[in-house]
Amino acid sequence: MELELKNLYDDFRDGDTIKAYAKIIKEDAKRLKKPINIMEVCGGHTHTIMKFGIPQLLPANIKFVHGPGCPVCIMPKERIDHAYVLSMQENVILVTLGDMIKVPGSKGSLQDARSKGADVRFVYSPLECLKIAKENPDANVIFFAIGFETTTPMTAALLSAVIKQDVKNIFFHINHVTVPEVMRELIDSRDVHVDSYNNRIDAFLGPSHVSVISGSKIYEEFPRDYNRPVVVTGFEPVDVMQGISMIVKQFIEDRCELEIEYKRLVTYEGNKTAQKLVEKFFEKGDLFKWRGLGNIPDSGLKLKQKFSDYDAEIKYKDVLPLEEIEDHKLCICGDILRGMASPPECTIFGTACKPTSPIGSCMVSSEGACAAYYKYGNLI
Amino acid sequence: MCLSIPSKVVKIDKELNMATVDTMGVQRDASLDLMAEGDIKLGDYVLLHIGFIMNKIDEVDALDSIELYKEIIEAMNEEDRQMAILEDDECPNRGA
Ligand code: SF4
Numbered sequence: 516m517e518l519e520l521k522n523l524y525d526d527f528r529d530g531d532t533i534k535a536y537a538k539i540i541k542e543d544a545k546r547l548k549k550p551i552n553i554m555e556v557c558g559g560h561t562h563t564i565m566k567f568g569i570p571q572l573l574p575a576n577i578k579f580v581h582g583p584g585c586p587v588c589i590m591p592k593e594r595i596d597h598a599y600v601l602s603m604q605e606n607v608i609l610v611t612l613g614d615m616i617k618v619p620g621s622k623g624s625l626q627d628a629r630s631k632g633a634d635v636r637f638v639y640s641p642l643e644c645l646k647i648a649k650e651n652p653d654a655n656v657i658f659f660a661i662g663f664e665t666t667t668p669m670t671a672a673l674l675s676a677v678i679k680q681d682v683k684n685i686f687f688h689i690n691h692v693t694v695p696e697v698m699r700e701l702i703d704s705r706d707v708h709v710d711s712y713n714n715r716i717d718a719f720l721g722p723s724h725v726s727v728i729s730g731s732k733i734y735e736e737f738p739r740d741y742n743r744p745v746v747v748t749g750f751e752p753v754d755v756m757q758g759i760s761m762i763v764k765q766f767i768e769d770r771c772e773l774e775i776e777y778k779r780l781v782t783y784e785g786n787k788t789a790q791k792l793v794e795k796f797f798e799k800g801d802l803f804k805w806r807g808l809g810n811i812p813d814s815g816l817k818l819k820q821k822f823s824d825y826d827a828e829i830k831y832k833d834v835l836p837l838e839e840i841e842d843h844k845l846c847i848c849g850d851i852l853r854g855m856a857s858p859p860e861c862t863i864f865g866t867a868c869k870p871t872s873p874i875g876s877c878m879v880s881s882e883g884a885c886a887a888y889y890k891y892g893n894l895i
Numbered sequence: 896m897c898l899s900i901p902s903k904v905v906k907i908d909k910e911l912n913m914a915t916v917d918t919m920g921v922q923r924d925a926s927l928d929l930m931a932e933g934d935i936k937l938g939d940y941v942l943l944h945i946g947f948i949m950n951k952i953d954e955v956d957a958l959d960s961i962e963l964y965k966e967i968i969e970a971m972n973e974e975d976r977q978m979a980i981l982e983d984d985e986c987p988n989r990g991a
Contacts, residue, residue: 518954520919522961523901523940532964535971612945640946642926669947672928727942727950753964779957780942780950789929789949 527751536756537572543760546767550576552715553762554854556698557722558585558882559750565887567752569759577759580715580854581887583697583808584722586662586690587614587880589852591806592840594690595620598659600834601688601827602633608651610644611659612666613637618879621840641673648685657827659688664725664733667691667816668789671796674818674825686827689817692803694725695733696814701853702741715854718762720755721747723777730785731775738771749777796822806876807842807849846875851884858888865889901952902943904935916943 526532555561561581564570570579583589595615599622602609609625616637617624629635634654636647641658648656660670670691677685702716721734726747734745744765748758758776765772775781796818803815818826828835842848845863850856858864858877868874870886877885905922906915912927914935926947927935935941940952 516958516961518940518958520901520903520917520940523952523957524919526961526964529964531968535964535967538971539967640926642946665949666945668929669945672926672947675928724942724944724949757960779953779960786929786950788931788934792929 527749527753529753532753533567533572533756536753536760540572540577540756540760540763541574543763543767544574544576547576547763548766550578551717551762551766552578552580552854553718553720553759554580554582554701554716555720555755556582556584556694557720557725558582558588558880558884559723560720560748560755561585561884561887562882563750563752563755565891567755568891569752569755572756573759577763581851581857581884582719582854583701583805583852584663584694584725585877585880585882585884586666586692587618588848588876588883589692589697589805589808590615590618590661590690590876591804592620592842593804593836593838595624596622596840597688597828597835598625599623599628599633600836601657601659601831602628602635603631604655604831604834606654608634608636608647608654608656609659610636610638610641610647610656612641612661613639614880615659615661617873618876619873641669642676644673644685645676645680645682648682652684654684656685657688657831658685659690661690663692663694663722664729664793665722665727667793667797668728668786671789671792674796674822675792677825685825686830687818687825688827689797689815690803691797691816692805692814693816694722694729695736696811697805697808698734698737699741700808700811700814702737702743704853716743718744718746718765720758720762721745723748723750723754723781726775726777726781726785728786728789730790731773731781731783732785734773738773742771744771745773747773747775747777747781749780805852807852843874848875848877848885851877858885859892861885865892900943902941904937904939904941904948907935907937914941914948916941916948918943 625635731747737743737745746758746761797816798819799813800815800817802810802812804810847861873879877883902916902918904914905917942949
């Protein structure tokens with residue numbers, strides 16, 4: 516058989532295959548010694564899980580804990596305020612990816628800034644900044660860069676092009692974060708929290724596209740040092756079912772390993788060209804404040820010193836606000852991102868907080884757990 | 896934003912290091928900046944993400960997975976058939 520594009524969509528969403536896996540998992544799960552909670556680290560997985568009603572297909576002793584892997588959900592208000600303030604500067608065009616449009620900061624969202632006259636542009640690809648900068652030679656274009664390992668190489672590619680083409684009016688506000696540090700934090704912090712949180716993460720479904728770039732090697736420590744199996748899994752529902760099945764098999768066979776389900780795109784080493792590009796321009800920042808999770812050491816990236824001329828946080832440091840901002844009192848996004856609570860446990864879920872009027876960021880992005888529950892909640 | 900789409904490479908512009916990819920009938924441009932030189936060829940299946948090709952899809956592996964799924968469904972159907980026969984055998988009304 517020859518592979519067609521259609522196969523890559525249809526065969527990994529095939530209802531019969533999903534049902535077949537549900538049956539295998541149900542049978543295998545009878546042999547589990549204790550119930551298991553699987554954290555899907557990535558928001559893309561949360562979306563697939565909710566959209567295809569996967570929790571309904573699983574036996575009672577397998578549950579999901581939704582993880583923090585949604586770049587928009589973990590963006591603290593302080594950083595959004597930076598974007599807001601930058602966009603309000605004279606002669607600034609603030610450019611970012613579409614997902615950021617509605618995320619509320621303490622001063623408002625970027626959409627609000629735009630309605631107040633700021634020049635905010637939402638692009639599909641970071642490379643569009645080059646065109647915007649050329650068309651507006653008198654303005655400073657600031658790229659507000661967001662995302663995990665998946666999108667960092669794209670920001671690096673833009674910076675590489677900026678240098679190569681000697682573009683003088685593009686600057687970067689970097690908000691790139693890394694996955695292993697937050698996974699470690701989620702495990703390490705479990706004992707200091709409420710009892711119900713103890714051991715709530717028994718295994719991880721490893722992110723799909725983070726791993727395409729980084730390779731599965733970045734999760735090696737979790738089976739080895741933390742006794743948590745990791746199965747790197749693709750985004751389609753059949754991938755997710757197969758990934759869960761692989762985790763269950765590890766438990767019943769008393770194995771604790773790092774495995775790849777998403778072999779058609781992920782290798783142990785990952786995309787080395789992309790990794791080299793990232794290494795050229797970025798280094799670890801001291802810490803990054805994650806929304807709801809607080810400061811996590813080494814979890815954020817910053818531009819290397821020799822590229823500091825391109826760093827908008829340095830260029831505009833006099834206007835950027837420094838104060839810390841508390842999240843809304845009733846919002847439990849933090850507990851949700853830690854896997855300690857599920858969205859319906861929030862008292863304002865679906866009432867004061869909806870996708871059209873989000874209070875917390877988990878409701879803003881379609882990959883956020885609250886938004887996924889709101890949209891597909893009738894399936895649960 | 897993490898959703899990335901499988902696409903097929905239909906054109907390569909070496910000079911600009913760009914490719915044109917087909918995503919279920921929609922054509923768009925994608926940068927090859929994240930791929931090693933010569934890695935991507937016409938007809939390759941790739942993963943597209945925010946304007947960049949992130950990686951090539953391993954066709955052999957994709958086909959292996961699809962093959963595995965077929966086998967699982969087949970085994971499942973066989974099991975169902977066996978169950979049906981067994982249930983029929985055990986039916987107290989059998990022969991009534
Ligand atoms: S429903 Fe809204 S307020 Fe409640 S946790 Fe989710 S995002 Fe926060």
